[in-house]
Amino acid sequence: MKHKKMNEFPLMDPSKGLVLFYPDISPNAINSVNETLSGRWIGQGPKVESFQNEFTKKFLHSGSSLAVGSGTDALHLAYILAGINDGDEVLAPAFTCTATNIPLLYLNANIKFIDIDPKTMNLSLEDIKQKVSPKTKAIVTVDYGGIPCEYDELKKISAVNGIALIQDAAHSIGSKYGENYVGNQSDFTIFSFQAIKTLTTGDGGMLVMKNANLNERAKKLRWFGIDRAQKQGGIWENDIQDIGYKYQMNDIAAAIGLSNLECFDDIVNARKELYERYLGGLKEVQGISVIQPVSKKTVDFCPWLLTIIVDKNRAGLMKKLRENSVESGQVHYRNDRYSIFGTQKQELPNMDFLEDKYLVLPLHRKMTVDDVDRVVSIIKEGW
Ligand SMILES: Cc1ncc(COP(=O)(O)O)c(C=O)c1O
Incomplete structure (x- = not known):
């Protein structure tokens, strides 16, 4: 596997801004x-x-x-x-x-x-x-x-x-x-x-x-x-x-x-509230869409990740967010690119199309809806 230098942002210290994840402990x-x-x-x-x-x-x-x-x-x-x-x-x-x-x-x-x-x-x-x-x-x-x-x-x-x-x-x-x-x-x-x-x-x-x-x-x-x-x-x-x-x-x-x-139900409700806030805030932002359910049977879901698709220049958006002390990242990476699963990238056209476009934003109970609003307004400024 050739290492592509995409994400040059190391993990952020939680005292320095809004991190991607935070453990949720009662x-x-x-x-x-x-x-x-x-x-x-x-x-x-x-x-x-x-x-x-x-x-x-x-x-x-x-x-x-x-x-x-x-x-x-x-x-x-x-x-x-x-x-x-x-x-x-x-x-x-x-x-x-x-x-x-x-x-x-x-x-x-x-x-x-x-x-x-x-x-x-x-x-x-x-x-x-x-x-x-x-x-x-x-x-x-x-x-x-x-x-x-x-x-x-x-x-x-x-x-x-x-x-x-x-x-x-x-x-x-x-x-x-x-x-x-x-x-x-x-x-x-x-x-x-x-x-x-x-x-x-x-x-x-x-x-x-x-x-x-x-x-x-x-x-x-x-x-x-x-x-x-x-x-x-x-x-x-x-x-x-x-x-x-x-x-x-x-x-x-x-x-x-x-x-x-x-306190599981509180955890779920809080996560849903943050997700909905992102969804509302990012609804009309050009060049961004949020990964969300597409069928009736899956609408009542508990979000673990808030993933956006960035049409252009994901790295630029990551940089902009980091300059404003907001962590973002890919979290998962297509597995067929790892040597242990074979030496060749597979033919997966949808994955090919999205692999440089998806980005995960912070969603956890150490943040508030005001934090979501701040992230949304940073994105709205453009990158
Ligand atoms: C999709 C998925 N499957 C499996 C695992 C493995 O779980 P664990 O870390 O508890 O072994 C993780 C995350 O860690 C995951 O994100």
């Missing part, structure tokens, strides 16, 4: 972590179980969930449980965090990158329909910026072809598809609670499986392949048949997650 989390640190369990203990239960109560109608150490852990487990093996073809997003695709390389899968839909930057359904083949084992989606993909269509494609649908919902916790929270659509859904995500545990993740029968195997895979309950029950003759990992969440993370979950 004040209760501090007491809860203190209490956890002075108790019996700081590794995987009762708080992990409670966090899993509260998460399930809040977001899921059925299926089962498993709290893990990261969204990447959850993706790796989902791919194993979906039966993805050496050489299997998987349709996956080119535009996402590398975490979506790297675990496919652990399994030596054959990734076929899917182009973006230029309006949402989610997967292009047309490209999926063209690329799905009898060799395809699974489709992996990503709900970019929090806007869910079109799951009615995706479920049809996966049913017709008899393949697994695996949803990377790292960005879209709290979003709904139709009436239902994200987590209820696909065979597997994964969530990330990494530091800057809408719901954070510091680092953490959740694997949601539609087929609850997979839970026992998933639990073992999370912990070296061992039946941990039996082991803790004193049974040492406890065979390991499946090579497992060390992918569990710990009680310190779960304590943070439980406190943050209590």
Whole structure:
């Protein structure tokens, strides 16, 4: 890969202006972590179980969930449980965090990158329909910026072809598809609670499986392949048949997650308010459009990112924003450009068209609608 020098702006110090991301931590989390640190369990203990239960109560109608150490852990487990093996073809997003695709390389899968839909930057359904083949084992989606993909269509494609649908919902916790929270659509859904995500545990993740029968195997895979309950029950003759990992969440993370979950609706409402303010402010700005839902089923979404498409001179706008102490950035980068995914950039016309045009602006609860207005007025001045 040739390194292009596009973004010459290093991370900004939050005391110097408006940063792109800021962790969202409930004040209760501090007491809860203190209490956890002075108790019996700081590794995987009762708080992990409670966090899993509260998460399930809040977001899921059925299926089962498993709290893990990261969204990447959850993706790796989902791919194993979906039966993805050496050489299997998987349709996956080119535009996402590398975490979506790297675990496919652990399994030596054959990734076929899917182009973006230029309006949402989610997967292009047309490209999926063209690329799905009898060799395809699974489709992996990503709900970019929090806007869910079109799951009615995706479920049809996966049913017709008899393949697994695996949803990377790292960005879209709290979003709904139709009436239902994200987590209820696909065979597997994964969530990330990494530091800057809408719901954070510091680092953490959740694997949601539609087929609850997979839970026992998933639990073992999370912990070296061992039946941990039996082991803790004193049974040492406890065979390991499946090579497992060390992918569990710990009680310190779960304590943070439980406190943050209590104020989750406030988090979502505040994020929606900031997003709407940007949308209103940027509506009539020439040369700028905001990535937003295009279908009725996805309008009730919780924004994680505010992404704009800048028709001309993105670097100039970034510079202008930085001169006014506002951080902006790309966040994700098309994965097909990385050497680990192959040496050649793939033919992805929509991605080609947008790769030098998209830009993410600050959206987090350390900022106010006045901050949004300031960013909008800087943009309106031109660059
Ligand atoms: C789309 C997407 N998938 C997966 C991940 C991985 O999550 P984690 O950092 O919790 O492993 C991230 C972000 O970190 C992400 O943005």
